Amino acid sequence: xxxxxxxxxxxxxxxxxxxxxxxxxxxxxxxxxxxxxxxxxxxxxxxxxxxxxxxxxxxxxxxxxxxxxxxxxxxxxxxxxxxxxxxxxxxxxxxxxxxxxxxxxxxxxxxxxx
Amino acid sequence: xxxxxxxxxxxxxxxxxxxxxxxxxxxxxxxxxxxxxxxxxxxxxxxxxxxxxxxxxxxxxxxxxxxxxxxxxxxxxxxxxxxxxxxxxxxxxxxxxxxxxxxxxxxxxxxxxxxxxx
Numbered sequence: 421x422x423x424x425x426x427x428x429x430x431x432x433x434x435x436x437x438x439x440x441x442x443x444x445x446x447x448x449x450x451x452x453x454x455x456x457x458x459x460x461x462x463x464x465x466x467x468x469x470x471x472x473x474x475x476x477x478x479x480x481x482x483x484x485x486x487x488x489x490x491x492x493x494x495x496x497x498x499x500x501x502x503x504x505x506x507x508x509x510x511x512x513x514x515x516x517x518x519x520x521x522x523x524x525x526x527x528x529x530x531x532x533x534x
Numbered sequence: 535x536x537x538x539x540x541x542x543x544x545x546x547x548x549x550x551x552x553x554x555x556x557x558x559x560x561x562x563x564x565x566x567x568x569x570x571x572x573x574x575x576x577x578x579x580x581x582x583x584x585x586x587x588x589x590x591x592x593x594x595x596x597x598x599x600x601x602x603x604x605x606x607x608x609x610x611x612x613x614x615x616x617x618x619x620x621x622x623x624x625x626x627x628x629x630x631x632x633x634x635x636x637x638x639x640x641x642x643x644x645x646x647x648x649x650x651x652x
Contacts, residue, residue, distance in 0.1 A: 454640055463540070463627055463643040464578075510577065518591070519566060520631070522641060524577045 422447045422515040424494075426525035434533045439483075439498040441528045443511035446492065453494045454512040454522075455485055464510065470494060481505070506532045537561050538630050540644025547618055547651055555613045555647045557628030564630035567611040568641065569603060572625040584611055618651040625649075 427442040445451055452471045456464040468479025475487040485496045494511060511525040537560040547553050557567060566585050570578040582598075584590040584605035592598045600622075602614040611630075615622055625648050629641040 456643075461625070461646065461648060463538075463645040464629075465643075466640055469640055519583055519585075521568070521580060521583065522578075522629075526577045529575075 422451060422513045422523055424453070424511045424513045424523060424525040426509075426511050426528050428528050429526065430529050430531065432531040432533060433501045435503055436500050439496070439501045439505065439530065441496040441509050441511075441530065443494045443496065443525060444492050445494055445511075445513050447513060452514040453485075453487065454514075455479065455483070455494075455496045456510045456512060458508045458510065458527075460507075467496070467509075501530075501532045503532050503534065506530055536632060536639040536642040538564075538628065538642045538644040540628050540647055542647060543645060544648040545650070547649070549619055549651055550617055552614055552616045553618055553649060555615075555626055555628075555649075557611045557613070557630065557644050559609045559630045559632065559642070562630075562632035562634065563608040564611070565608065565633055566631040567605055568629045568631075569601070569611075569613050570627045570629070572627060572646075574625075578627060581613075615649065618649070620651045623649055623651045 423446045425444045450472050454469045455467040458464050467483050468477045470477050470487045478484045483498050509528045512522045539558045541556045569581045572578050581596045582590045582592045584603050586605050586608050590603035605611040627646045628644040
């Protein structure tokens, strides 16, 4: 069965410093992985996705993630945090059970300090 | 492309009444739509999957008679919370899959509906 584990429930960084949000996956086949961001009382916005093409994936707003099969990881990074990055981030893997379904991680709340 | 509109954004209703939430794909045809529930500071829990023109498939533990899902067209799915009670208060989010948009956007999410039952 496919699953994702987000290793940190909360991450705090200072504005202008790098962001690292960690996600490990478990999959019996080559996974499709996504990172989504959710601002308070809002829906989810796609940041980036990995679907077995390039292992380094660039997304919106300066975010990127690297798929590392040997480490079963798909960590999200950004070189310099901005106050507007403060939000909840979800790592997602797709599973197939009659139809393709998203399996969500538990989320990481990013706090950006001025 | 791949925009999903969800209405209302928030709703307050009295206990015992029913509430309908709409999820529309604005610029693509959504062959499959999903309904999620999210409790405060928690992840999303899949409630059900609906395909246009067929009955929804509910996840284990979700009461199908309480959470009625209709997917009558390729652009509209509705979730009706029947005889709502305070424990049904939650944030409900829909997402949609378009066969042509999935490759680029994955599943597209609505902006969510905050339901408060008093």
